[in-house]
Amino acid sequence: MATTTTKTETLVGKRIRRREDPRLITGTATYVDDIQLPGMNHACIVRSPHAAARIKGIDAKAALELPGVVAVFTGADTKDVGPVPCGASLPGLRVPHHYILAIDRVYFVGHPVAVVVASDRYIARDAADLIEVDYEPLPAVADPEKALAPGAPAVHPEWPDNIAFTYQQKGGDTDEAFKNAEVIVKERIVSQRLIPAAMEGRGVVADWKSGDKALTIWTSTQIPHLVRTLVALMLGVPEHHLRIIAPEVGGGFGSKLNVYAEEALMGFIAMRLAKPVKWIESRRENFTCTIHGRGHVDYLELAAKRDGTILGMKMKLIQDLGSYHQLLTPAIPTLSVLMMPGLYKFQNIHAEIVGVFTNCVPTDAYRGAGRPEATHVIERMVDILAAELKMDPAELRLLNFVDNESFPFATATGLTYDSGDYAAPLKKALDIVEYHHLREQQKEARAAGRLFGIGMSTYGEICAMGPSPATPAGGWESATVKIEPTGTVTVMTGVSPHGQGEETTFAQIAADELGVPIDDIVVQHGDTAIVQYGIGTFGSRATAVGGTALYFALQDLKKKIKLFGAMLLQSEDVTFADGVCTCNKSGKTVTLQQIAGASYRAMTLPTNTEPGMVATRFWEPPNFTFPFGAHIAVTEVDRETGDIEIKRYVAVDDCGNIINPLIVAGQIHGGVAQGLGQALFERAVYDDDGQLVSGEFMDYAVPRAHMMPWIETEHTITPSPVNPLGVKGVGEAGTIGASPAIVNSVVDALSPLGVRHIDMPMIPETIWNLIRKGAHA
């Protein structure tokens, strides 16, 4: 039964603690590895230690003799399973056939070669060591620029130039802009490969019910429905016989916005052995075999007038794709190109992407997916221009921002920015840090020989992915709302939250629309047997697209509530508010609970009405949303050690309307931590032979609590006109804003030494060497 019938307090906009938390803080949530099925086997995958090698033979005899080992499968067994899919299409894209287990050649360290199935995970792991694979190592190439050099080893022998695609985008007249330029600044900027490193790695459990020919796969994913469609095709299982469940998912950041070989492989094993099977990724596998992010080398030129007016930009973007295309691999750099102009109004751009194969694990979407790279380069280039012109970087930005009256604003890259006031967050951030006073402080610090930096970034991003024509799998989202006979409410959403808190924010939206207490609402997601179809959670889309689908489903439901209310009140003239239907003439009321009960009992029905109280909406957004903001980092560099201290970090973000400020703050903090990680600590390092040197948490510096500064968060609010909630999205904002703000700050700190640019991560060794070089210059 519903707890109470009505509530009057508005919940949208309120700081409400999350409804998913009780299970998380008591250790009672169910992640994939927590699933135990009777008779379940465990799988361990044998992976290539070589970045490139021919497989001359595989001997599994010793492994099969180990008690407890059930089976060993190799590429010969699985070659008829469909390839790991690439959902992105670009003209002329070269797509290597991506078998779920290697056939006769391996292309990166970690490439799956065989799988052992045993009665427990220790035995499976022991048996994996007993499998003898005879490799003939081949030359490998791990660096995208080296892969482009003549004579480089061919990652895929059929394409000796290692080029998977080239892509051009032009807007305006760049030649003219550069001809008219009074100043041109150029730089080579690297956005290094990063490892997403969700705290829960990937994991898959598969269970085959042979009598029903029904396969259920639990997988740690952000996109259960897309996994269902694509794995059904890979395995040849009819889609209606495949159920995908994303249970509690321990973080994704884009790394689980994918379809992986192991999802199909576990399905294959469960079907072949008619027993459930579990595979849990080790951290080493997570680092070597789950997608990486970023991996750009960008060559940039910015043309401007002496007064600071930016005229145009050229970019050559070399994208390290790795050895294969995962779901969206080739599409990610195209997002960078779209966001090239940032928040600025210049209309002339020319971008060229070269997508390069390397003997590394594929790159794909990692928090921000193309937009952090774009923001990093434009925000670095604007600072480089400011230094060249001896202008204040804030003034230069304010001069070039898209004007408030220009919205909706058409960019040179073909986007339409929805709404904005780009100066507002920058001005607010400058006020918070007392910018002019801070510059005075900096002068004093410099006079005292200290390396004191002030850096800012003003970012824009593309969120609410997205209109379907721009999103490979469809960019709409679905929501179903049902009110049960007792008046409780179940929301089923196609988004698949894994830490973002939509069980709370979506309940806030539904509670306000229906006027019922939040405890009467439950939000379900992540199970293809419960939710009809959905696209999933990525690209800061869940609330802006999924929340809007929910909003419209609620409007449909309210119409039906009014119809039944009118019937019960025997009046045409009724209003529905705060969970109660009121006859405007008599003042008589019926509660939502009474109306819901009547709709199911259906003793009498309003004209042209079906029984029940359910509404479903699939909502297609007419445009992306474009959140924006300004981040300022104040840093001091230790001359002796090269260590960077972040003295202040201010984030002013405009994500449109805010549903739950507590959750929004958490998204900003976490985003900043990942951007800061890129700026200061993180780098996936492959050696020349394609070995991943940073293959564990020991060698890859994910920020820890004491490495993070206090983040001061503030907002400006510019509602999006794209959706009725006025929301824009906030999941990636922090990551996008952070890295350029921090790098700009440290470059500013070192600018008295003649430093103009520093590539990430700005580890103390790099900084110390720059200081030494500067000191001797």
Place this chain on the structure above:
Amino acid sequence: MDSENSRERICGIFNPGMKHSIHLKINGQRYSHDVEPRLLLIHYLREIAELKGPHIGCETSICGACTVLVDGQAVKSCAMFAVQADGCEVTTIEGLATNGTLHPVQEAFWNEHGAQCGYCTPGMIIAAKQLLDRNPHPNEDEIRHGLEGNLCRCTGYQHIVNAVKAAAEKMGA
């Protein structure tokens, strides 16, 4: 029945001659099993004692997702063998609430949004509890350093710091 099966699978099949008898108390309840000496404590807790609260994030003692209390000390249970816990008292996240009342650290993680995906949370809460046991009034710096053995990829730690501060206030009140 299923738990009997998994016990048998974990402890019995591989090299049964090497099993060691261990007796320990987990969350106030006695457990006795024969286990392989190489069985990690985290696997014992999760698969034999069937306490799924502590998680595995790295198996190399770096991330802290598997943190539990052993005789009152926070340990990374992926870096300890089950046989080393013989005779010990273990507390996992499941044992922190008393009679259905959340521990103040749990309550504070809820109020302050200290968890997002929740995977690091059980270990983080145990580490925070030990931090407050040792230092009931930590400043921000002490909280950050006290939790440096526990990785979180979602929160940027700020709400976790707030949660520990709030728990300290409540526990000190």
